[in-house]
Every structure is written in structure tokens, then in C-alpha cells.
Amino acid sequence: MFKVSVYVTPKSGISDPQGATVERALPALGFEGVEQVRVGRFITLEVDGAEEEVVRRDVDDMCRRLLANPIIEDYYFELTASGPGAAQMSVDGDIVLPSDAALRIAGEHAGSPWTAADPFAHRESESEE
Amino acid sequence: MTARRPSPVRFGIVVFPGSNCEYDSKHALSTFPEAEPYYLWHKDRDLQAPDVVILPGGFSYGDYLRTGAIARFSPLMGEVAAFAADGGLVMGICNGFQILTEAHMLHGAMLRNRGLKFVCHSQHLRVERTDTPFTRRLRVGDVIQVPVNHNEGAWTAGAESLQQIEEQGLVVFRYCDAQGAVTDEANPNGAVDNVAGIVNEGFNVLGMMPHPERVCEDVLGGVDGRDLFGSLIDHVLEAR
Numbered sequence: 422m423f424k425v426s427v428y429v430t431p432k433s434g435i436s437d438p439q440g441a442t443v444e445r446a447l448p449a450l451g452f453e454g455v456e457q458v459r460v461g462r463f464i465t466l467e468v469d470g471a472e473e474e475v476v477r478r479d480v481d482d483m484c485r486r487l488l489a490n491p492i493i494e495d496y497y498f499e500l501t502a503s504g505p506g507a508a509q510m511s512v513d514g515d516i517v518l519p520s521d522a523a524l525r526i527a528g529e530h531a532g533s534p535w536t537a538a539d540p541f542a543h544r545e546s547e548s549e550e
Numbered sequence: 551m552t553a554r555r556p557s558p559v560r561f562g563i564v565v566f567p568g569s570n571c572e573y574d575s576k577h578a579l580s581t582f583p584e585a586e587p588y589y590l591w592h593k594d595r596d597l598q599a600p601d602v603v604i605l606p607g608g609f610s611y612g613d614y615l616r617t618g619a620i621a622r623f624s625p626l627m628g629e630v631a632a633f634a635a636d637g638g639l640v641m642g643i644c645n646g647f648q649i650l651t652e653a654h655m656l657h658g659a660m661l662r663n664r665g666l667k668f669v670c671h672s673q674h675l676r677v678e679r680t681d682t683p684f685t686r687r688l689r690v691g692d693v694i695q696v697p698v699n700h701n702e703g704a705w706t707a708g709a710e711s712l713q714q715i716e717e718q719g720l721v722v723f724r725y726c727d728a729q730g731a732v733t734d735e736a737n738p739n740g741a742v743d744n745v746a747g748i749v750n751e752g753f754n755v756l757g758m759m760p761h762p763e764r765v766c767e768d769v770l771g772g773v774d775g776r777d778l779f780g781s782l783i784d785h786v787l788e789a790r
């Protein structure tokens with residue numbers, strides 16, 4: 422079993438209105454000097470197979486024929502063999518994270534703005550109407 | 551039943567989950583006495599002897615992944631591709647155009663509209679070719695008015711493909727202003743070279759973002775769409 426991460430991005434030279442809009446929005450939040458914002462897609466898959474080369478070829482085929490449109494998009498992907506230490510599937514399909522990974526993720530969330538009661542609270546101090 | 555029209559021109563309208571312009575298409579075609587429109591379900595495997603296949607507008611498969619990306623795997627699309635390969639007439643409107651590009655039955659691909667703006671207005675189009683089965687009732691340089699109604703209509707193509715398209719003259723409609731000038735201001739979505747509609751090399755497959763089926767009756771604000779369906783009817787009847 423392989424865990425696969427597929428990254429799909431707009432080809433260089435192809436206009437990316439989403440990226441352009443995000444790029445224009447960032448200075449409004451005070452982030453200056455951000456360029457070349459491109460918005461793509463991130464797709465995760467789990468593929469049953471023993472041989473990495475075979476899985477790699479299949480995933481490449483999936484990307485060319487469906488996951489990306491090669492006329493307008495580039496793609497690349499990473500394979501990770503599922504095994505000890507990595508996230509493992511339990512019998513009923515629920516993801517069971519090793520305890521250290523679970524702790525690390527919990528730690529990241531603790532400092533995340535999304536845990537604040539109102540993620541847009543900072544706006545009030547910026548605009549006083 | 552009229553004896554003088556024993557063999558009407560059959561328009562098969564393919565309905566995908568999420569299509570929403572199949573009714574408009576069928577209604578518009580029903581105003582032509584020569585036409586016999588009927589629905590086809592995307593899971594069918596028989597086109598039921600059409601003269602023309604219409605891929606209508608809408609949001610097939612919820613536009614998941616990319617517009618038109620999933621619809622092309624419907625069982626009936628294999629039949630549509632074979633029908634087109636055999637010279638059969640196929641017309642894709644809006645989402646239908648998106649499906650045809652994803653199915654590689656037409657050149658190019660669709661991007662989100664420039665400025666991420668959903669466009670919904672009456673649009674002027676300049677007619678670029680009239681030697682196609684879809685435009686024979688028109689004249690080159692004619693300006694027709696047809697509504698656009700889409701979010702992913704910025705047609706684009708690679709440089710090589712674009713050169714081939716222009717050399718072969720596969721562009722049938724371009725976005726223009728009321729005077730017929732093809733300008734950037736008149737381009738509603740940022741499509742490369744103001745492309746609003748193209749045909750394949752065989753001239754038997756047309757894709758267009760604007761909706762001709764919505765301008766087939768005066769009461770709906772225009773009749774310019776009638777020339778397209780009328781052209782198809784003329785073409786089919788003449789070929790018999």
C-alpha cells in the first residue's frame with residue numbers, strides 16, 4: 422500500500438486568476454512583498470500495490486488522464502510506503518495516528534489562529550468605524 | 551402528424567447529472583417544425599439514430615475536479631466520440647463545450663474567468679466562418695447577440711495548438727463589441743484571442759460558451775440563435 426500526494430498547479434504562462442486575486446488580497450492583511458502566487462490542487466490517494474515502479478506508473482497515468490489537465494496544468498506526486506511509524510489503517514478504515522504525530526499536530530493546532538474564538542477579531546482593531 | 555415531413559431532423563440532447571439547459575435546448579428546437587429533439591441519459595449506450603447530438607449547458611457532475619472532466623467518462627460519451635469520429639454533428643454549448651475540450655474532441659482547455667467573475671449577460675459575437683454546418687445561414691463578419699452564463703469560460707490553448715487552430719481557421723465565433731470589433735474590453739472572460747466558439751478539423755464538432763438556445767424566440771429577447779439550429783437543419787436535410 423502506498424500513500425500518494427498529488428500536487429496540481431497551473432502551468433507557467435497560463436493565467437491563474439485565483440492566484441492573482443490572492444496575491445492582491447495579501448497586502449490588505451499587511452503581507453508585503455509576496456509574488457507569484459499560484460493556486461492549485463492537492464490530492465491524496467492510497468493505492469494498493471507492492472511494487473513502487475508499477476504504482477508510480479499508474480499514478481502518472483491517472484494524473485495525465487484525469488487528475489490534471491496537461492494542457493493547462495503541471496503535476497507532480499510523492500509516494501510513501503505505508504508501514505511502521507507512518508499513519509496506519511485500522512481494520513475498519515479509520516486512520517490511527519502514532520501518538521507522537523498526534524501530539525505534534527495537536528501542538529500545531531494550539532498555536533493556530535483557527536482555534537481562536539473569532540479568527541477575524543484582529544480586524545476590529547484595524548478598522549474603527 | 552404531417553405526411554410532408556416523414557423524416558424529421560433528430561437532435562439527441564445528452565443529459566448528465568447536473569445538466570440544466572437540456573429543457574431550454576429541447577424547447578428551442580421544438581420551435582422548428584423540421585426538428586425532433588429528444589433526451590438521452592448519460593448512462594445510455596445508444597444514441598438512437600440522431601442527426602445531431604447536443605451537449606447542453608449546466609454543471610455536469612457538480613463541476614467536480616474541473617468542469618467537464620468527469621462527464622467525459624459517462625458511458626454515452628464513448629458513443630458520442632464514435633459518432634463524431636464518423637462525421638456525426640456534435641454541438642457543445644457552455645458546459646458542453648467544456649466537456650468536449652476535456653474529451654479532447656476540441657482543442658484547448660477552460661480556465662476560470664478573468665477576475666474570477668461569473669458572467670451573465672447578452673454578448674456580441676463576430677461570425678468568423680460560415681462554411682460549417684453550424685453557421686451556413688450566417689455571413690462572415692455578422693455580429694450576433696447571444697447570452698453568456700458561465701464561470702469557467704476562458705478558453706485557452708498551448709502556443710503550438712493555437713497556431714494550428716488559427717492556421718486552419720477553426721475559430722467560428724469571437725467575442726466582440728456591438729460594431730464587431732474584437733477588443734479586450736469586449737472579451738467577457740479573458741479567453742485567448744477572444745475565442746467564443748471553435749470547431750474541430752472535420753468541422754463537424756462545435757463548442758461554444760454562449761447559449762444560442764436561449765435566443766430563439768422574440769419573447770425571450772432575441773432570435774439570433776435560430777440561425778445556428780436552422781443551419782444544422784439545412785445541412786442535414788440537404789445531405790439526405
